[in-house]
Amino acid sequence: MQTVIQGGRVIDPARRIDVVADLFIVAGRIAGLGQAPTGFVADQIIDARNRIVCPGLIDLCARLREPGQEHKATIASESAAAAAGGITTLVCPPDTDPPIDEPAVVEWIRRRAKAAGQARVLTLGALTHRLHGERLAEMAALQEVGCVGVSDGGHPVANSRVLRRALEYAATFHLTVFLTPLDPELGHGLAHEGQIAARLGLSGIPVAAETGIIARDLELVRDLGVRVHFGRLSSARAVELIARAQAEGLPVTADAAIHQLHLSEIDLTGFDSRCHVHPPLRSLRDKEALRAGVADGVLGAICSDHQPHEPDAKQAPFGDTEPGISGLDTLLALSLRLVRDGVLPLPAVIERLTHGPARILGLDSGQLGVGAVADVCIFDPDIDWRLEPGDLRSRGRNSPFTGWEWQGRVTHTLLEGRIVYAAEGEN
Amino acid sequence: MGDAEFLIEALAGQLRELLTRRGIADPALVGIHTGGVWIAERLRRRLGILTPLGQMDIAFYRDDFSRIGVHPQVRPSELPFDVDDRHIVLIDDVLYTGRTIRAALNELFDYGRPASVLLAVLVDRGGREVPIEANAIGTRLELPSGDQIQLSGPDPLQLHLRTT
Amino acid sequence: MSAAHLQLDRQGRLLHFLTVEGLTRRHLTEILDTAESLHGVAERQVKKLPTLHGKTVVNLFFEASTRTRTTFELAAKRLSADVLNLNIATSSAVKGESLLDTLRNIEAMQCDMFVVRHEQSGAAEFIARHVKPHIAVLNAGDGRHAHPTQAMLDVFTIRRHKPDFPSLRVAIVGDLLHSRVARSLIHALNILGAGEIRVIAPRTLLPAQVETLGVQVFHDPRLGLREVDVVVMLRLQRERMEGALLPSESEFFQRYGLTEERLALAQPDAIVMHPGPINRGVEIDSRVADGPQSVILEQVTNGIAVRMAIMSITLGHHARSIGESA
Numbered sequence: 001m002q003t004v005i006q007g008g009r010v011i012d013p014a015r016r017i018d019v020v021a022d023l024f025i026v027a028g029r030i031a032g033l034g035q036a037p038t039g040f041v042a043d044q045i046i047d048a049r050n051r052i053v054c055p056g057l058i059d060l061c062a063r064l065r066e067p068g069q070e071h072k073a074t075i076a077s078e079s080a081a082a083a084a085g086g087i088t089t090l091v092c093p094p095d096t097d098p099p100i101d102e103p104a105v106v107e108w109i110r111r112r113a114k115a116a117g118q119a120r121v122l123t124l125g126a127l128t129h130r131l132h133g134e135r136l137a138e139m140a141a142l143q144e145v146g147c148v149g150v151s152d153g154g155h156p157v158a159n160s161r162v163l164r165r166a167l168e169y170a171a172t173f174h175l176t177v178f179l180t181p182l183d184p185e186l187g188h189g190l191a192h193e194g195q196i197a198a199r200l201g202l203s204g205i206p207v208a209a210e211t212g213i214i215a216r217d218l219e220l221v222r223d224l225g226v227r228v229h230f231g232r233l234s235s236a237r238a239v240e241l242i243a244r245a246q247a248e249g250l251p252v253t254a255d256a257a258i259h260q261l262h263l264s265e266i267d268l269t270g271f272d273s274r275c276h277v278h279p280p281l282r283s284l285r286d287k288e289a290l291r292a293g294v295a296d297g298v299l300g301a302i303c304s305d306h307q308p309h310e311p312d313a314k315q316a317p318f319g320d321t322e323p324g325i326s327g328l329d330t331l332l333a334l335s336l337r338l339v340r341d342g343v344l345p346l347p348a349v350i351e352r353l354t355h356g357p358a359r360i361l362g363l364d365s366g367q368l369g370v371g372a373v374a375d376v377c378i379f380d381p382d383i384d385w386r387l388e389p390g391d392l393r394s395r396g397r398n399s400p401f402t403g404w405e406w407q408g409r410v411t412h413t414l415l416e417g418r419i420v421y422a423a424e425g426e427n
Numbered sequence: 428m429g430d431a432e433f434l435i436e437a438l439a440g441q442l443r444e445l446l447t448r449r450g451i452a453d454p455a456l457v458g459i460h461t462g463g464v465w466i467a468e469r470l471r472r473r474l475g476i477l478t479p480l481g482q483m484d485i486a487f488y489r490d491d492f493s494r495i496g497v498h499p500q501v502r503p504s505e506l507p508f509d510v511d512d513r514h515i516v517l518i519d520d521v522l523y524t525g526r527t528i529r530a531a532l533n534e535l536f537d538y539g540r541p542a543s544v545l546l547a548v549l550v551d552r553g554g555r556e557v558p559i560e561a562n563a564i565g566t567r568l569e570l571p572s573g574d575q576i577q578l579s580g581p582d583p584l585q586l587h588l589r590t591t
Numbered sequence: 592m593s594a595a596h597l598q599l600d601r602q603g604r605l606l607h608f609l610t611v612e613g614l615t616r617r618h619l620t621e622i623l624d625t626a627e628s629l630h631g632v633a634e635r636q637v638k639k640l641p642t643l644h645g646k647t648v649v650n651l652f653f654e655a656s657t658r659t660r661t662t663f664e665l666a667a668k669r670l671s672a673d674v675l676n677l678n679i680a681t682s683s684a685v686k687g688e689s690l691l692d693t694l695r696n697i698e699a700m701q702c703d704m705f706v707v708r709h710e711q712s713g714a715a716e717f718i719a720r721h722v723k724p725h726i727a728v729l730n731a732g733d734g735r736h737a738h739p740t741q742a743m744l745d746v747f748t749i750r751r752h753k754p755d756f757p758s759l760r761v762a763i764v765g766d767l768l769h770s771r772v773a774r775s776l777i778h779a780l781n782i783l784g785a786g787e788i789r790v791i792a793p794r795t796l797l798p799a800q801v802e803t804l805g806v807q808v809f810h811d812p813r814l815g816l817r818e819v820d821v822v823v824m825l826r827l828q829r830e831r832m833e834g835a836l837l838p839s840e841s842e843f844f845q846r847y848g849l850t851e852e853r854l855a856l857a858q859p860d861a862i863v864m865h866p867g868p869i870n871r872g873v874e875i876d877s878r879v880a881d882g883p884q885s886v887i888l889e890q891v892t893n894g895i896a897v898r899m900a901i902m903s904i905t906l907g908h909h910a911r912s913i914g915e916s917a
Binding site: 190193194195197198199200201202203204206270271312315316317318319320 | 597612689690691709711712713714716717721733734735736737771774798799800801803804
Binding site: 486499500501503540 | 909
């Protein structure tokens with residue numbers, strides 16, 4: 001199979017490329033840019049004039065709800081949503097049921113993802129057995145079967161002794177450890193501890209719930225030299241801590257969930273359960289600091305923090321609802337909005353969605369160099385559209401962004417050179 | 428339509444005669460908000476009644492609550508005397524369908540068991556929807572159902588007729 | 592859409608009563624004046640008005656509270672409504688029925704008003720958002736968020752003693768962090784233009800940024816109580832000791848309990864209020880609770896008239912809104 005993507009503006013941040021050129025794909029890999037490889041005969045031509053051609057998006061945190069919570073979503077349903085959103089790689093944290101703490105679960109997910117065939121699904125193995133934070137998980141075995149890192153799966157390890165050993169053990173195998181910094185005790189609440197929580201009478205989560213844990217973890221990193229990635233930061237002070245650690249040369253990276261860059265505590269007004277997330281939406285100042293962190297690269301990736309829910313999970317008084325936003329459908333659109341808001345230029349935004357997360361994962365993907373796997377996203381930057389609740393491809397309809405208006409929409413997604421999504425009216 | 432004082436004069440005369448005929452020496456007057464209270468005050472002065480004036484706002488007793496709700500300026504009903512075994516004169520400005528008086532009687536009886544109740548109105552415009560009649564009447568007017576008659580006050584008291 | 596808007600119709604009339612926040616002085620005054628005209632009903636031979644005759648009021652209590660439920664029940668009955676008491680905490684919710692399912696079931700019984708008490712902040716608003724349009728929802732307390740009928744009976748009681756709000760100094764003492772009563776009262780006092788609202792508590796019992804609600808913060812009652820006209824004591828729940836918010840009831844009483852000595856710092860004619868039920872010797876000394884300045888029992892009496900007012904106003908507006916759209 002030989003494909004040419006014709007006439008698009010190719011943005012490949014990994015190689016600082018931003019040109020209007022044809023992109024050639026042969027046998028699932030990038031075969032040339034601008035100039036056809038010898039003997040190239042197109043089986044398939046994609047017209048990309050006036051469109052942006054970039055690496056497929058890599059989403060560092062997407063709950064696919066399988067195995068264990070198929071009533072919320074499945075690998076098949078969410079892979080399809082990812083493809084429609086220009087996302088070609090999904091990183092699945094280990095808090096499935098059963099958790100990803102044994103090779104059989106990894107294999108099972110891989111098989112399901114392959115059967116669905118619409119996105120690459122990577123797994124993070126559990127840091128501790130059953131994610132209980134007490135005994136180590138079989139990290140080496142998990143790495144063997146393909147886990148790209150290990151993680152606390154959203155359940156921070158409270159016991160510092162266990163965490164230290166887990167980090168040490170992971171370091172032995174050069175595994176990157178993905179941590180979610182939220183103190184399990186201080187983090188027990190419903191909203192950012194601030195004026196909105198005071199007004200609505202929601203139990204507050206102080207910023208220290210995040211920064212206290214990060215400070216502890218950074219000291220362990222300093223001792224052990226292990227590569228740690230902090231996922232889904234929510235506060236200005238956390239960004240500061242990470243920036244300082246990076247300046248000192250510690251091997252730490254971090255990301256922001258896209259909704260944290262667009263929403264704040266104010267969006268909880270009216271007890272909007274769609275904005276119930278964990279960590280909570282914080283102040284406008286925090287939102288601005290997170291945006292700045294993404295802009296200057298302290299936060300090297302933007303992820304969807306995708307958490308699809310069945311309607312019942314959100315149809316209750318705020319405190320009885322489950323946290324999380326269904327984010328795959330809006331990851332690209334919300335990221336493009338950052339360009340419009342003047343936060344960072346288009347190539348930089350694409351970097352945070354492609355090469356940035358790839359680097360964090362230690363992968364060679366997220367770029368369009370010759371020989372790279374042909375995971376490609378093509379979008380039309382000028383399409384105006386509005387997200388109606390019925391338009392969500394994810395099975396999770398829990399999005400606070402319905403009714404928002406956007407500019408820029410995916411027209412094609414290619415996975416290993418194969419078109420896995422084409423917008424209506426496209427070939 | 429003009430000054431209402433001469434109608435009150437007439438009403439006071441009728442009422443005085445009626446009370447004498449019935450042998451009621453010290454009746455208690457109860458005005459229905461708002462116009463009825465203005466009239467009741469004047470009647471009380473003219474008749475030289477000592478018992479303080481009672482006032483009732485029948486908002487909570489209206490039979491059209493399900494259509495129009497509670498009036499936002501509802502005032503407290505105040506009957507500063509024991510209703511039990513008293514001779515009561517209920518006073519309103521305009522007697523029309525009779526529903527207001529029905530509500531007022533209900534409210535009055537929630538305060539106690541009066542010896543008797545008389546009804547005095549400034550204007551009886553006909554159009555009754557319930558079997559209620561006044562004992563003393565300032566004037567009778569036959570008005571088409573679309574017309575509205577209203578009392579403004581308290582000083583001066585004036586009747587206004589709005590025809591359709 | 593915020594609760595403030597959810598509870599008003601297009602003409603700005605109250606359809607539900609979910610929170611005091613966002614209402615205008617006109618709304619509150621209408622309630623207080625209506626309550627004033629209902630206040631005397633209890634002294635009549637027949638303590639009943641026919642206003643809500645034929646209407647059905649459902650007390651939907653997801654959190655047990657005999658006292659609050661009783662006052663709502665009495666208010667509804669004095670307005671001649673039929674009353675149904677449902678304690679969901681002990682019935683279907685336990686069997687896994689969702690809140691919406693419970694609502695649909697009760698709606699099917701042709702009710703006109705839900706009086707809702709729930710342990711979660713925002714529950715009454717959630718219910719108001721999801722009920723059929725002809726049903727009025729009254730918030731009888733949602734989590735830590737709001738208890739607007741209590742706030743209205745509090746300001747009603749204050750107004751009867753101290754009608755001059757601009758010169759009024761009010762101190763609210765105790766567990767504000769968990770208090771829906773305090774949140775609603777603060778909004779009501781601010782809307783009615785109260786001169787000064789103080790909160791007095793240790794920092795563990797104050798929500799972060801409580802000053803943004805429009806209050807002055809004091810940690811020492813010896814300063815905070817000085818020359819106030821109204822002292823509102825809040826109930827201290829025993830669970831607070833377990834949450835490590837306070838060392839002990841006795842230390843709290845030592846520092847913050849309202850004793851005669853502390854009350855002497857306030858204006859000589861200051862009134863003492865408490866939403867009840869009171870913990871004698873924990874937040875308030877018996878001599879103060881039963882003393883001449885206490886209006887605690889008056890609050891209970893006033894609660895009935897205020898709730899009658901709110902019930903007749905909201906159901907009346909429902910009637911009008913439906914009448915207008917028909």
